[in-house]
Amino acid sequence: MDAPLLEAQDLKIYYRTQGPPVRAVDGVSFAVEEKEILGLAGESGCGKSTLAAGLLKLVSPPSYIAGGKVLFRGNDLYSMSDEELRMIRWKHIAFSPQSSMNALNPVVKIFNQIEDTIEAHEGKKQKKHLENHISNLLKSVALSTHISKGYACELSGGMKQRVIISMGMALGPELIVADEPTSSLDVIVQRGVLELLVDLKDKQGTSVLLVSHDIAILAEVVDRLAIIYAGKIMEIQDVYDIFEEPLHPYTQGLIASVPTFERKEIPRSITGLPPDLKNPPSGCRFHPRCSKARDICKETEPEFEETELGRFVACHLYS
Amino acid sequence: MKDKQTIWVRDLARRRLRGLRVVVENKKILIGLCMTLGFYIVAQIGSRISPYDPKRMGDAPLNLPPSQEHPLGTDPLGRDILTQLLHGSINSIHIGFMAGGVAFLVAMLLAVTAGYYGGIIDSVVSIITEVFITIPSLAILILIAAIFGRISVPLMSLILATFGWAFPCKILRAQTLSLKERGFVRLAKLSGASGIEIVVKAIIPNMLPFLGAWFAFATSGAMMAEAGLELIGLGPQTIVSLGLMLNWAINYTAFTRGIVNWWLPPCVVLVWMFLGLFVVSIGLDEVGNPRLKVK
Amino acid sequence: MENLIETKNLTKVFPLGGIIRRKSVTAVENFSLEIPNDRQVIITLAGESGSGKTTIASLLLGFVKPTSGEILYRGKNMWKLKGENWRRYRREVQAVFQDPYESLNPFYQVDSVLMEPLKKFKLARSDAEAIKLASEALQSVGLNPDEVFDKYPHQLSGGQRQRVMLARVFAIRPKILIADEPVSMIDVSLRADILKIIQTLEKEHEMSCIYITHDLSNAFCISNEMIILYLGSVTEQGDFDTIIKDPKHPYVKMLINSIPIPNPKSRWQGRVRLQDIEIARLERIVGCKFCNRCKEAMPICSQKMPPLLELEKGRKVACYLYA
Numbered sequence: 031m032d033a034p035l036l037e038a039q040d041l042k043i044y045y046r047t048q049g050p051p052v053r054a055v056d057g058v059s060f061a062v063e064e065k066e067i068l069g070l071a072g073e074s075g076c077g078k079s080t081l082a083a084g085l086l087k088l089v090s091p092p093s094y095i096a097g098g099k100v101l102f103r104g105n106d107l108y109s110m111s112d113e114e115l116r117m118i119r120w121k122h123i124a125f126s127p128q129s130s131m132n133a134l135n136p137v138v139k140i141f142n143q144i145e146d147t148i149e150a151h152e153g154k155k156q157k158k159h160l161e162n163h164i165s166n167l168l169k170s171v172a173l174s175t176h177i178s179k180g181y182a183c184e185l186s187g188g189m190k191q192r193v194i195i196s197m198g199m200a201l202g203p204e205l206i207v208a209d210e211p212t213s214s215l216d217v218i219v220q221r222g223v224l225e226l227l228v229d230l231k232d233k234q235g236t237s238v239l240l241v242s243h244d245i246a247i248l249a250e251v252v253d254r255l256a257i258i259y260a261g262k263i264m265e266i267q268d269v270y271d272i273f274e275e276p277l278h279p280y281t282q283g284l285i286a287s288v289p290t291f292e293r294k295e296i297p298r299s300i301t302g303l304p305p306d307l308k309n310p311p312s313g314c315r316f317h318p319r320c321s322k323a324r325d326i327c328k329e330t331e332p333e334f335e336e337t338e339l340g341r342f343v344a345c346h347l348y349s
Numbered sequence: 350m351k352d353k354q355t356i357w358v359r360d361l362a363r364r365r366l367r368g369l370r371v372v373v374e375n376k377k378i379l380i381g382l383c384m385t386l387g388f389y390i391v392a393q394i395g396s397r398i399s400p401y402d403p404k405r406m407g408d409a410p411l412n413l414p415p416s417q418e419h420p421l422g423t424d425p426l427g428r429d430i431l432t433q434l435l436h437g438s439i440n441s442i443h444i445g446f447m448a449g450g451v452a453f454l455v456a457m458l459l460a461v462t463a464g465y466y467g468g469i470i471d472s473v474v475s476i477i478t479e480v481f482i483t484i485p486s487l488a489i490l491i492l493i494a495a496i497f498g499r500i501s502v503p504l505m506s507l508i509l510a511t512f513g514w515a516f517p518c519k520i521l522r523a524q525t526l527s528l529k530e531r532g533f534v535r536l537a538k539l540s541g542a543s544g545i546e547i548v549v550k551a552i553i554p555n556m557l558p559f560l561g562a563w564f565a566f567a568t569s570g571a572m573m574a575e576a577g578l579e580l581i582g583l584g585p586q587t588i589v590s591l592g593l594m595l596n597w598a599i600n601y602t603a604f605t606r607g608i609v610n611w612w613l614p615p616c617v618v619l620v621w622m623f624l625g626l627f628v629v630s631i632g633l634d635e636v637g638n639p640r641l642k643v644k
Numbered sequence: 645m646e647n648l649i650e651t652k653n654l655t656k657v658f659p660l661g662g663i664i665r666r667k668s669v670t671a672v673e674n675f676s677l678e679i680p681n682d683r684q685v686i687i688t689l690a691g692e693s694g695s696g697k698t699t700i701a702s703l704l705l706g707f708v709k710p711t712s713g714e715i716l717y718r719g720k721n722m723w724k725l726k727g728e729n730w731r732r733y734r735r736e737v738q739a740v741f742q743d744p745y746e747s748l749n750p751f752y753q754v755d756s757v758l759m760e761p762l763k764k765f766k767l768a769r770s771d772a773e774a775i776k777l778a779s780e781a782l783q784s785v786g787l788n789p790d791e792v793f794d795k796y797p798h799q800l801s802g803g804q805r806q807r808v809m810l811a812r813v814f815a816i817r818p819k820i821l822i823a824d825e826p827v828s829m830i831d832v833s834l835r836a837d838i839l840k841i842i843q844t845l846e847k848e849h850e851m852s853c854i855y856i857t858h859d860l861s862n863a864f865c866i867s868n869e870m871i872i873l874y875l876g877s878v879t880e881q882g883d884f885d886t887i888i889k890d891p892k893h894p895y896v897k898m899l900i901n902s903i904p905i906p907n908p909k910s911r912w913q914g915r916v917r918l919q920d921i922e923i924a925r926l927e928r929i930v931g932c933k934f935c936n937r938c939k940e941a942m943p944i945c946s947q948k949m950p951p952l953l954e955l956e957k958g959r960k961v962a963c964y965l966y967a
Contacts, residue, residue, distance in 0.1 A: 531746060532741055541765055
């Protein structure tokens with residue numbers, strides 16, 4: 031069994047407040063394998079964006095790393111120096127944060143922005159070489175080269191997102207961490223961007239960690255799906271298995287709450303609200319909203335265990 | 350439920366006055382008002398109880414240093430400086446607030462009307478505003494002073510107002526245009542509000558920080574302009590004002606002779622008034638932004 | 645009996661500036677819609693960005709004037725209504741917008757959002773009555789008046805704000821609600837509640853709704869009729885279920901196929917071609933607006949705009965494949 035590409039071990043990322051800290055990511059362990067798309071699903075406020083940024087140690091006050099490790103090909107990213115980490119970022123792991131369309135500098139030409147990214151990591155390049163490289167990059171995201179001569183304001187949302195993805199691919203990373211890459215895009219463009227990520231996996235062997243609140247889009251493109259709730263991973267399974275037989279009650283509720291064209295009715299959302307992460311519920315964090323909760327669920331936190339090969343769940347129903 | 354509802358009805362009446370209450374309760378507005386209004390009242394009282402005449406020469410011995418009888422001393426023409434200061438402050442404040450107030454009101458009315466209603470009104474107002482902004486005010490003022498010789502106080506205020514309204518108007522119009530596009534303006538229309546109601550209830554309250562800042566700017570600008578003109582010898586010259594005091598101070602070489610008690614007090618008063626107005630505008634900023642009010 | 649709202653060949657063109665060569669963008673072209681007076685409907689107006697759906701909302705609400713075509717309210721031209729007729733229109737046609745925070749005046753506490761229209765439309769004869777109606781409305785949408793009445797907008801959550809907007813609708817009891825992306829900025833777990841409220845308004849309070857969205861899955865839950873727009877023109881309209889199962893127009897086919905389904909067993913087949921999407925929007929196209937992306941385009945498609953023809957009862961398509 032190959033070593034995973036990226037592995038988080040008992041990762042904890044908290045936010046400092048005047049009172050107890052907000053435990054946004056509280057003991058998360060999972061792995062992204064080579065050549066796979068791993069989906070990370072969760073409601074807003076569940077910690078998934080904090081986790082995505084935290085994997086690359088992109089935490090700034092008031093958030094801080096409270097524990098755990100992130101291993102990239104076996105090397106602990108957290109114990110690296112800033113310089114070593116900078117070399118890893120972008121070159122080996124690319125990150126596309128939420129609303130990254132707004133990350134494009136409005137007064138710099140697209141070409142120069144991509145050029146800056148490349149040269150920041152690989153030093154100055156020959157003009158001809160660079161033009162070819164950028165042209166190929168843009169082609170791989172289905173954008174024509176003349177786009178690069180223009181500015182961000184001339185592009186639509188979908189085009190900007192694709193430019194960001196191409197910048198992420200500029201140095202040929204092995205992993206892309208994409209946080210809500212399609213959140214404000216039209217339906218057809220959204221499909222195009224997601225299919226792009228699949229092509230990157232198929233043709234260039236790039237792995238993708240796709241973070242989203244929308245499990246429908248995750249169902250369309252991921253290989254495995256992880257479910258995060260209140261800062262903890264509740265379930266990880268192969269995507270076909272998880273929709274066929276969701277183990278965790280939260281996953282079941284999540285799937286049932288998505289409107290589909292199969293049922294002409296308003297879907298039932300999970301009762302209650304996500305907990306306050308400054309003071310999360312005792313035992314299993316989901317127990318206040320769980321229809322199958324028992325006494326043990328209020329007292330003891332369930333272990334995150336592998337019940338069968340490749341099927342991980344944290345629930346007393348299965349331990 | 351019934352009880353709560355009666356409470357809310359009472360609350361509603363209180364809430365109608367909320368606007369005024371909030372303004373009065375804000376600390377910074379109170380401090381600012383104390384500074385400006387307070388000083389004005391003190392000056393009024395002081396000028397009336399002072400036994401001296403600020404303009405009559407030879408009223409008292411010349412060039413006296415500060416003493417009990419003359420807290421700020423006397424000037425080279427034998428006049429009590431404190432009395433000058435008190436009378437001068439009052440006149441400067443009158444001119445400044447009249448000019449600034451008129452400029453501000455004109456600016457606000459034109460800006461809000463042009464910005465909200467658009468169309469021809471907006472085009473006309475915009476053109477006029479641009480014209481007035483580009484007129485070199487100092488040159489015109491000097492010209493007017495030269496032609497008219499002695500200008501009266503109201504005329505002075507009017508002239509200053511004429512050059513003071515254009516710039517605030519441009520800024521406030523821009524602000525109105527951006528507020529006009531906000532969702533709550535659309536919603537107000539859907540709730541049946543008329544144009545005037547929208548302007549008064551939706552747009553102006555959300556412009557309070559700007560209005561406060563520009564009122565302070567217009568008024569202190571007018572006071573400064575008046576002082577500056579008097580300083581160089583243009584202006585009424587018939588009444589004592591802070592600028593005129595400084596004009597005299599220059600003419601009688603008070604600066605080089607080190608008669609600090611003559612030229613410093615007017616400067617201090619001007620700075621004090623500007624500070625007061627500034628603090629009021631900060632207070633209005635807080636009032637205008639509920640996020641700063643309620644944590 | 646006349647229709648409540650009827651639009652005929654509604655067109656809106658926006659000038660884009662430029663002094664010598666006046667450019668313009670046709671946001672809506674030949675749009676026709678009917679909302680009956682004798683029953684309630686929830687019609688979905690679907691389309692991606694640039695489809696003109698928001699412009700149609702602005703036209704129906706009277707925020708912008710049509711370039712050509714007319715909007716009839718109870719048989720009379722909307723822009724010629726005066727006095728009591730106009731007031732009636734204003735009261736009976738209300739809206740809920742995408743961003744509830746934007747719709748709330750930050751200067752006032754949220755009770756004003758309810759009290760204002762109650763007073764202006766004379767739905768309450770006194771302050772006390774207004775407060776009673778307002779608190780009932782808030783309770784209808786699942787909010788506790790105690791907790792909400794004297795809060796400022798920034799003190800409420802997104803879901804609460806949108807409920808306040810719906811409480812306002814409850815209080816006014818309009819005949820038509822124009823809901824422009826009412827749930828797209830709301831957390832997924834709270835969307836069901838908002839949809840339920842709109843459904844309750846339809847079923848129990850005689851309110852029709854024009855539900856404007858790009859997300860068909862949510863609209864499907866409560867709506868039975870759909871109109872799909874593409875770059876300002878209607879491509880297909882008719883019964884929601886039927887169109888989903890069997891879309892006719894090539895654009896609608898591509899759109900429906902691209903909706904993500906939470907079932908890995910029915911994943912997207914093939915690929916969409918992205919390259920041309922953005923370019924299409926920028927060009928001034930004669931004929932069918934979709935022809936340069938359409939796999940089944942024929943010569944006539946780029947010459948003349950296809951008419952919106954009725955295929956069967958209630959089902960219309962604008963495509964030469966079915967002419």
